[in-house]
Amino acid sequence: MDTNENLLSRITINPNIMVGKPTIRGMRITVEQILRALSSGITEKELLEEYPELEKKDFQAVFAYATNLVEEEQIFPVHISA
Template sequence: MKNLERIVLDPAVMGGKPCIKGVRVTVGTIIGLLASGYSNEDILKMYPYLQIEDLKEALAYAAWRSEEIEVPLAIA
């Protein structure tokens, strides 16, 4: 994944969930709204401090994350 400019993961903010930088809106919130049928314009009206680039990067991050493979650690 390219360097994220708008998504941050900070344990002190929203329990470490990926969020839009500088605000407490999670990637999950944005993806959930899109999946529920809200348009980009609807979301930007609900969260006027967001920009379209925030929504695009949230979607790109979610797509990238969904392709990651988690492998359990072997216990010795």
Template sequence: MSLLERIAVDPEVVHGRPAIRGTRMRVTDVLSLLAAGASETEILVDYPYLTAEDIRACLEYAAAQADHAIVIAS
């Protein structure tokens, strides 16, 4: 399974925001925890239903979203 296959967008789950498949944990929640300084170990202890691969999938998803061209009209 590709890491990105761990991320699901379903209008019936967390209002269609990207979430870890099979959970209601949004990608943005994981990224916010990491940005606030939480370690992977701390996240896994606090959210035992997550895996290290889920956290990496969130990072990969964020990287893919940030890597797009921006067109500026002149």
């Protein structure tokens, strides 16, 4: 089983690729594209058929990356005086 660190190494950020959005292994496939497709009902199998350069581990990497973002998220209440 891959460690979280190994999975996250599959997610790359390069300002010269997709304007610096996180991509999968430096390809022009963004984490956002994969999450958007999956959330709209497209299956991993369908994505693997559409993008044969993707690997099953890439999906795990996308989920690990998203998990880290949510994990680090902090909410601070804002109190407005009338």
